[in-house]
Each structure stands twice: as structure tokens, then as C-alpha cells.
Amino acid sequence: MSGRGLCGRPLGCGATHAPDAPAVGQPLCADCYDYTAHVLWHAHASKLWDRFVIDVRRRLASSVGLVQSRFADHTRLSFARVAEYQKRAAVHVHAVIRLDGPNGPGDQTPAWGTAQLLIDAVRGSAGRVLVHTPYSPAVGELVLRWGVQVDVRQLRTGGDGPDDDAVAAYVAKYVTKGASETGAGTDHRLTSWQDIDAAHVSDHVRTLMRTAWLLGGLPEYEPLRLRPWAHTLGYRGHILTKSRAYSTTYAALRAERARHVGHNDIPGTVADVSWRYVGSGRTPGAALIAAGIAEDLAESRRLGAEVRQEGEWGR
DSSP states (O other), rough: OBBBOOOOBSOOOOOOOTTOTTTSSOOOOTTOOOHHHHHHHHHHHHHHHHHHHHHHHHHHHHHHOOOOOGGGGTTTEEEEEEEOOOOTTEEEEEEEEEETTTBBTTTOTTTTTTHHHHHHHHHHHHHHHOOOOOOOOTTTEEEEEOOOOOOOOOOOOOOOOOOOOHHHHHHHHHHHHHHGGGGOSSOOOOOOOHHHHSSOOOOHHOOOOOOHHHTTSSGGGGOOOOTTTTTGOOOOOOOOETTTTTOOHHHHHHHHHHHHTOOOSSTTTOOOOOOOOOOOSOHHHHHHHHHHHHHHHHHHHHHHHHHHHHHHTTT
């Protein structure tokens, strides 16, 4: 990045740093850094993604002469999206986007649904969609877009490219990285300004938390729930989201696990995998026993006190 900031300092750093150097990801000038825009970007990132997906569908439909409402009759846009915190504590997105047949991945994709058509639609939508923040007398209205660094690559199945396992590993890599990234803030919610001061984070991340907390106190930003999500720097989306038809669902995985754990292949065994809440506390019999024990202890304490008192009188 060229040029200089408001303070006159360069906007770029020409030095080479080690990946774990403390300076990596920190602003060159904290006074010039737009912390407000950073937090509001996080708060609207999921909304921007939703508009991006809608626009990709519209572009694909118009490019082949389809009415938007008839797009689902011909093909289905499926995706898996991973949100990752960069070193500078800003969320960016890795996504696998796929065109399926109208009934999902097991259905035949239409002949016009080429990889290049999808790539062009993704690039066009990434540069077009935007979100306006609510107007604030203190901040104004911001226009949020995707950044200019959009990298679109074709993933192939078969001999000349990644297979399904490689694509799954790609998604899993960034899920794991995003979940363990310390630049994301803290793994627990912050309930006060003092919690922010006590958090074990960098000064840059702490300032983002404070900015989220302060913005969360403005009535125009109340729907964004910035204070409850100050620990994630205003971002309230999930690390991994996917369209319904991209792959299996968590409900299906839980059902399969329950079936596997509860199988009755061993003769003479009975597995009970259905549980319900009955109550808490002691049974009537246990309560009676506990009351008797408590009474005995009280009587022992009373007798002990009398013995000690008699001993003091005899002195």
C-alpha cells in the first residue's frame, strides 16, 4: 500500500518480519486506523455474504436467459463457507461454491453450468454487492464491500485436480485455523469494560473490543448486538456455514451416531438411547435418611457445646 496516513506516516511497511513477530497484524498508526469501520464490517459480514449468494444466482440466471424465479428448476447453487480471522483481526472468507442439479449433488448439472460461468459470476458479484450501515449521527452511513483481493480457483475432481477428500481437507484446514486463531478475541463473552481491560489480547484487539462496546451503546446500532459480541470483535456469524444441499446435515450425523452407538448386534444386550428429564433432588426415602442424619449431627453439636460449657464452669 502506498501513500501516507493522516498523521504523515507511510501506509505500507517494507520490512520483512517473521510470521510470529509481534508487529505482524498491528496497525502502523493506531490513531489513523479506522476501528469503527473494522467493527461494523464484522457486524455486517454475514449480511454481505447473503447478498453475494443472491447476486451470484441472479447473474447465473441472466447469463443463460433464465428468469430468477425459475433458476431452482434447472440448477442449485451450493456452498461451504469458512470465516477466518487474519493476523490483523479482520475476518475474511474461504468458500467452496458448486453448481448442482436441481435436486442436489446427486442430480445432473445442466450443460450450460460450466466452471467458467460460475467463476465469472463469483467475480462479478464479489465486486458488485454492498451493504449500507444504519445511519448514525456519530459515524454517518458507511458502505461496506468485499475487498479487491478476490482469488477464484477451479477445483476439479478426477485425475487432474483435487478430489472430494482434498476439497474437504481444504475446508477443514481453515475451520481449524479459524477456531484456533488468537486474533479472533476471546472464547467467552465480555460483560463489562473491566473485562476488556483484563483480556489477554493485543492492544489492537483490545481497541477493537472497546470500539464494539462503545458502538453497542448507540441506539442506532442496538440491532447489531455489538456488546454481546465484543469478544469476537463484532462478528456474530459461525465459523462454518453451508447451504442445505452442499453435504450432509448435523442432524443426519447425530442420527447416524445414535444409530451406531445404539445398535443391538450383541445378543442379550439392551441399549437405551432415549433419555428424558425426571426430576432432581432426593427420593422420599433418601430425604428421610438425610433428615435423620442431620438431626443426629445437630444433637452431637449440642451435646459437644454443653460439655465444653461445663468444663469452663468447673475451672
